[in-house]
Amino acid sequence: MNNFLEYTSQGLYCIPGDFHIDPHSQVERAVVTHAHSDHAPWGCHKYLAAKPCEQLLRLRMSPEAEFRFIPYGEALSVGGVRVSFHPAGHILGSAQIRLEYQGQVGLITGDYKFGTDPTCEAWHPVRCHWMISESTFGLPIYRWPSQESVFQSINKWWQESRDEGNCCLLYGYAIGKSQRLLAGLDPTIGKIYCHGAVEKGNEAYRRTGIALPETTYVGSVTGKHDWRGAMVVAVPSVHGTPWVKKFGRCSTAMASGWMAVRGARRRRSVDRGFVLSDHVDWPSLLTAIDACNPETVWLTHGYTASVARYLVEQRRDARVLDSRGRSEVDQDAADEDASNERTNDSIDPFSGEAKTP
């Protein structure tokens, strides 16, 4: 696609640097934007990521792998390519990757979002010649309400459910969404419990220095327990499984950008859908592209073709990088893979010393 980057079956490959960026499968050297499994696959030999990503990445990967982490904004030269990480605002440690080679600056956004999120550093624009942007929610129907108003409704729902003697089951992805939810919950309403996969994520967040309200691992509660009024934060894959039976009368909710559309909400068959996304919505996507002001934009994930066509009509050079859709279903699958890994006891993410490259 240009003189130093190519798109291969394993994803983006930097030729002079000899590394992949957010590879689709196991490669020798992976430079990753963040710790989600669809960006950082298990089993690569070496990983390079932003410093705040360290705890999450080590949690997920084999201790056999080699890791290197550098702070946001600092550059590292790899085969003549200057590599640096810049906050993406998606989840803790998520980064946009800036590559500079022979005067050309490229930016790979990874997943990113605008707005306030106390659990990670906010996105800021990076000027570049070309940019690879995600477009998961690249349709004008996606316009996120303010985070404050969403948390107001979530806490109101919790309070009302508590007053009716119900337990609240709130679903969000184990890493990122769950911790963002926790940070927005009002702990004066009641006690907060977490699913195992979520709790592991919480620990990694706390180790990084992110303040979260007090949580209790559901599995540590033994015997008959009164769950009325409690808030349980869990991964979406437990919905409708025997695992949720122990909570008795429940009100269930899902927090995701997909909840903006009623059809998606209904397919989930949860009682409530809260529109809370860790990706850019339509207006933010356009703002981000304008702020980075690249000569060429490549689109990946989601509504790539629609966004590219719109941008071209706005006289921007925009192209589709890949048509790998990330539909609601795909995203869930990625999340479920990730949570299975994390709950697999044969991998102990905390043993072993990290080797430095």
Place this chain on the structure above:
Amino acid sequence: MIRFATLFDAIDRTTKTNEKLAALVQYFGHSSHADAAWAAYFLCGYKLRQLVPTKLLRIWAAEEANIPSWLFEESYHSVGDLAETLTLIVPPGEMLDDLSLSHWVEQRLMPLRTMEEADQRNAVIAIWQQSPMQVRLVILKLITGAFRVGVSKSIVTRAIAEHAGVSSDVISHRLMGVWKPTASFFEDLISKEVQDTIVSQPFPFCLAHPIDHELGPESIGPAKDFAAEWKWDGIRGQVIRRNEQVFIWSRGEDLMENRWPEIESAAQLLPNGTVLDGEILASLGENQVLPFAKLQKRIGRKTVSNKLLKEVPVVFQAFDLLQDAGEDIRSRPYSERRLRLDRLLSTIDHPSLERTQLLLGTTWDEWAKIRDRSRETNAEGLMLKRLDASYEVGRVRGVWWKWKVSPYTIDAVLIYAQKGHGKRSGLYTDYTFALWEGETLVPFAKAYSGLDDSEIKDVDKFVRQNTRESFGPVRSVAPALVMEIAFEGLQRSPRHKSGIATRFPRIVRWRHDKKPEDANTLAELMDLLPSIE
């Protein structure tokens, strides 16, 4: 308006009847009569006549969102619901003050219809600017005439009854027929004093439950407790003769005027104070019922030509008597009502007014044999009615049963798929199936339902991976999947490529065990055409 939007949300959110009921009762309890009347009107499924052409709404929404029209259409395709797309796509507005539902409908929505286009546009844009998402969705559903929410009329009736402290039957009767959603109507509706019967007003219909094919008729009790008659496929209706006037109502509660002149003339012969329940059928008389397809030619015609009257003669086959000489006899047992019906109609001689024939038999076996011949007479099976039961309102269990013949089935190949709208929008859920004619597959039916969620996901994946061509939203796929399709009936149709139209086609199951070459042929489908056409 916020309260009505909240009610919509509360109903939309839950599948539990008692929660819907509670939300409705709460709403009616806190609303003015004017608001309650409009709420009842919309919840019962009545609509405002089109206020603004949807074509214009789409254009204005795209303008407000600052996007080209193709992007609007793509968004619509992804959402699957027009009012929702119109809601989501325009940046959210801010509500200045919360005006009542009746104010919104009467002052802001209904006047839209008669406005000039430019004023209409300003008014619609003002609505967008002054509505947060939740309220906006409801308003746009009212404007587009697509307001639908998961409550039946009977739940609404129960909620009003509970709110008013009046029995459901009374409310149900008062909600029959034509009414205007005004404060005074709602006052009368919930009044505890008995109201005079309105001359034209029909009774709420008693509906039948299907007999479980697996369990068979034995599950409903001994045969001797029931009467059996043919189950015809026509238009369910009530014929009312009161004050020298005749009214014919369909089950959808439409007053049908000038549509069935032969039945109207027959009904003139009835004594005042008579209400018959029965079926409107295309028929040559004396139980020579024609297929529903014939009747369809007369449905929707506001006036009927002499030629059509000759070609498709209709009869009213009465099967119940609800009002006899001015007396409401619905609480009397069926056996008595039927005798009174027989006595009444034996005095009337008109070719367009018949009675259903009670089928001879006293055992399930005898009736099962008769039922097997349903298709020869263009019947759908048998109706079984409990002899000692009163005429109930709605679908009350155990009173009337429909014992349909098993549907026709055929194995067909999936050749086209399209994304669904509504509940499963975004997934390929609408399929076209084909049968063999020599070496080619000829499309013959579209089917939407019958697969479970995981099967739908599998088909969706298959479609994405095996698309041959896309024509707009439709994809043609490699002919590989075979499914068993059931349908209720079939008729010749020059408008269909296959020459055959099927009624209510649906998927019975996915035949993983069959290869596409094992699917049925078009000739085999032709063999199923009825003998009386």
